[in-house]
Amino acid sequence: MYSQKKRKQKRIINITLIVLICILTAMCTGCGGAAEPGDHSPVLNSCTLRGECSGGERDQRIIADLSFDRAVSFDENLAEQLRIVVGGQRIDDGDVAIVQNGENGIEITVPVVQVNDGMMEITNAPDSEVLSGLTDKEGKSCVEKLEIEQLIPSGASVSTVEETAGRAVYQVDSVVTHRSIIWLRMYRNGEMIPPDDTDTTDVMDSAVAVHEHEFLWATPESTASDMAEVINSFYSSGLEASADGKCLTIREKNGGQSSLKMEIYTGDNARSGQNTEETE
Numbered sequence: 001m002y003s004q005k006k007r008k009q010k011r012i013i014n015i016t017l018i019v020l021i022c023i024l025t026a027m028c029t030g031c032g033g034a035a036e037p038g039d040h041s042p043v044l045n046s047c048t049l050r051g052e053c054s055g056g057e058r059d060q061r062i063i064a065d066l067s068f069d070r071a072v073s074f075d076e077n078l079a080e081q082l083r084i085v086v087g088g089q090r091i092d093d094g095d096v097a098i099v100q101n102g103e104n105g106i107e108i109t110v111p112v113v114q115v116n117d118g119m120m121e122i123t124n125a126p127d128s129e130v131l132s133g134l135t136d137k138e139g140k141s142c143v144e145k146l147e148i149e150q151l152i153p154s155g156a157s158v159s160t161v162e163e164t165a166g167r168a169v170y171q172v173d174s175v176v177t178h179r180s181i182i183w184l185r186m187y188r189n190g191e192m193i194p195p196d197d198t199d200t201t202d203v204m205d206s207a208v209a210v211h212e213h214e215f216l217w218a219t220p221e222s223t224a225s226d227m228a229e230v231i232n233s234f235y236s237s238g239l240e241a242s243a244d245g246k247c248l249t250i251r252e253k254n255g256g257q258s259s260l261k262m263e264i265y266t267g268d269n270a271r272s273g274q275n276t277e278e279t280e
Helices: 002-029 220-234
Strands: 044-053 060-068 072-074 082-086 097-100 105-112 119-124 131-136 147-151 157-164 167-174 180-188 207-212 239-244 247-252 260-264 271-273
Touching: 044 147, 060 119, 072 097, 072 105, 082 105, 157 260, 167 220, 167 260, 180 220, 207 220, 220 239, 220 247, 247 260
Parallel strands: none
Antiparallel strands: 044 060, 060 105, 072 131, 082 119, 097 105, 119 147, 147 271, 157 167, 167 247, 180 207, 180 260, 239 247
């Protein structure tokens, strides 16, 4: 009788130990182990950036919409696995908000006060070799790394009113959505016109900076005036610009009859992928 009772107690102890070992193993490795990169890992198709402001300077944010080639899922670890930099300033992972955006996408939102050079970078954090927090829908194959570096659109836009020999007229249709920079490029007969002064941070990829610090009070009229001022500053050797209401007129100096064109530059050297190769 005593022997049977002892064997029963031993069996209960053994079962308890087995259960404890299983629980500890599950806690350490998870169900089936942590996700790893594989043939079914999501591949980034595109990254679209935009800015928003819902009030004052403290209510600005930049939103990145990442779209993948298949359904994705993510967990609470993803934010700390990412290194996000806006205008040269790294965003604290505690300020990063991530939500699902359709089956194949995620939306990353970060707060900003101002966007200096206008660039946003999204890469792996230094201590994150892989992004185990971003996987396929089944949670088995994770994204290895992201390499995104893009110019954040200011939100400003223009439309062409008239383009004739030696003269071009544009209308400002929308103003900046956040405290940012409008980058302008000028063309003559289809060829890019280099600014008179390129040794300045106000020139990037032959585009010149229109600083919209007073974005909360920006209007199409003030934006057209700001653009004219910058063009006169950086292209005074050959061009002159003026604003009339929300219209901007650019002319060749000295009666030139070339074809002029202005564009709002949004970046042509963006990296948006899962490797370090540049894509157009």
